[in-house]
Amino acid sequence: MVRFILGRLVKAVFILLAILVFNFLLIHAAPGDPAAVMAGEAGAADEKFLADLRQRFGLDQPLYVQLWIYIKGAVQLDLGYSFRQQMPVAELIGDRLPATLLLTGVAFVLSLVLGVVAGVAASARQGSWGDTIISTLALLFYATPLFWVALMAALVFSVWLGWLPGFGYSTIGAGYTGLAHVLDVAKHLVLPATTLGLFFTAIYMRMTRASMLEVSRLDFVKTARAKGLKRRVIQRRHILRNALLPVITLAGLQAGQIFGGAILTETVFAWPGIGRLMFEAINQRDYNVILGVFYISAAMVLLFNLITDVVYVIIDPRIRLTA
């Protein structure tokens, strides 16, 4: 197991480097010059102003030199300097990452637990009212755009009902500490995490339901029934355990996607995470910030994939790991 993990980590470093180079070239291929964007925000700019900006941020160097400098830095975990925010990218991301991890972590766990429970419930009585309601809801959540759900949630629960805060990470100026602070953040987390989680809940629910139904038709389940085992025991110990493998594969893949969803959710709910940082950075062509966020999110996706592989072994002892 340790060898497997080490092997995968070494591979991951190379994959990360390749991603870094690819992203670098991709971003520089997009039209738009960060110096011009900054000059534009200032309302007016002369040639000297633009030249100073370009020189200060190394944008006047040939592209391969910029790439070399960037890669050299990135290997040493120096992600460069943000043109716009005027601070090191690593520091910026470090400030924002915890908020994103909290949001995506809660949304991920919430969607997985809810999705699996709802999927099991729906599959237990295929074609029943309960199944129809759960499946319809899942379809609805799956088909509705995330930004719309977010805005409606803010409208209903924040503006109309006034139950939950509609934006931000905590109550500004309240000065809460300890448990009061935790509860305050939790209250602010409800809307963004639920909104982000709903789409993924729907996916997990549908996958769990389909997988449960498929496994329940297999011979070993029939055997279990013939042995006279209780329905619940068969469901939990035999069907669910086998049905979960594709759900876990999907969850591993979706973990990366949930990061993508965070961009929208964080923007609508003013959640101070790296998704929002990236949204703003793309608009401003703040190259180093965009690359930094891609770098971190790529690392996260690779990590989640590794975790998925390890979880496989725990759930299904038949699987053997080779690096």
Add this chain to the structure above:
Amino acid sequence: MFKPMKLAVAALALVLAGPLAAQDGEPQSGGTLNVVVQPEPPSLMIGLIQNGPTQMVAGDIYESFLRYNFDLTPEPQLAESWEISDDGKTYTFHLREGVVFHDGEPFTSEDAKFSIDVFLRETHSRMRTYLEHVESIETPDDHTIVFNLKNPFGPFLGIFETGTAPMLPKHIYEGTDFANNPANNTPIGTGPFKFDEWVKGSYIHFVKNEDYYMDGLPYVDEVYYHIIPDAASRAVAYETGKVDVLSGGSIENFDVPRVREMDNTCVTEKGFEYFGPHSWIWINLNNKPLDDLKVRQAMMHALDRQFARDALWNGLGKVATGPVSSATKFYAEDTPDIGYDPEKAKALLEESSYDGETIRLLGLPYGETWQRWAEAVKQNLTEIGMSVEIVPSDVAGWNQKVSDRDFDLAFTYLYQYGDPALGVSRSYMGDNAEPGSPWNNVANYQNPELDKLWDEAALMADPEERRAAYKTIQDQIVSDVPNLWLLELGFPTIYRCNIKNPVNTAFGVNDGFRFVWIDQK
């Protein structure tokens, strides 16, 4: 019979409302002001960054010699009084005594000289241009500063506002690398509020400057600038009571009527007089058939700008009559008519060299209102028989395309800075048309006679002479239609009515909240 009476009553009501509104009761001290700022400013050090959000937030920390009221008349701020010599070449400012920076060091004429002559000369592109007219700066004593100009420069008294000439502490910046000075993260000025904390992505917090030199000011104890990236969420933040002031442009125009109807909500369009945001469509005069005057005249008469104002901007702003905003000095009223007249437009197009070419219209990527406006313009032009294709882009893409002159028509809006020599001439002067910048004479309008007149007008000392010169300029430019002028944009500042005085100069919320008080009743 009835109507005159009604009018008289209405007029009386207005007369009464004026002084009553001005009184607004006795100012009360205390309380917290919650304001939206968007997008998040890159830095609060206004000597280095002068974009909109930085100016708005830093206006509480930094100050300049003067403030300007709604008709752009200068009023004292850090300068108590000033004199201009008869030949218009010497400006003497007498600075207030007893002013200290937030770190307790006194503010003197040496700080003023350092700020303008050293710091801003290096970092501030607009200031650098203005300083070309300055021969020398002298500081005969701690509270007097004298500017000796090479020639009279008409708009000179208009540049001493916080966004252009902020006063910075010499003792902190002298001899340092300005851009990388760690003090930039904890800005220090002479303003009514002190920097306390900036949680990136969430908020910026200022506290009252207890040592402020204006007695009893500021009234409020603290100011929070909330950073909320989405326009709809900013509206929600106001509706749920989390913020009390939405600066102009904070929410989408279609949300304005709904928010405006809320209880205890006041709206003002004032506070943009200095900036005079003026919108137009650049015409790429290098491209055929746009070099044909008749095509340009046809397009100008085809645009229903009143509709755009009423439907897209909710009746805010004014239809522009030419290159100069009516809030700017030397605006000429009776320039040639460029009003909506589709029949005339069709006839002009018929006579022109237009032959069915598809015209590429680059929209401005500043949200929904601008997208809809591009569609409305496309419809107007299609109605007179033109073929138009809208080109989408994001902000960086827009910059690039306009810099490279890769468009036929392109939306824009620019500030006018109160004087044609500061904010209008740059868009029309022949020697300022090089590709590579989206902020110069993008259309490549060339008129050597007018170039000469622009130069002369800026250097005239007599306002009446300047007025006549600018009238000639405006008449000629409007006749040449190098751009399609749209609207003098109206940006509403929305605030709770119990927040008093959020806007009291031509700079609106950018001028700092020193006079703001909260009616706690």
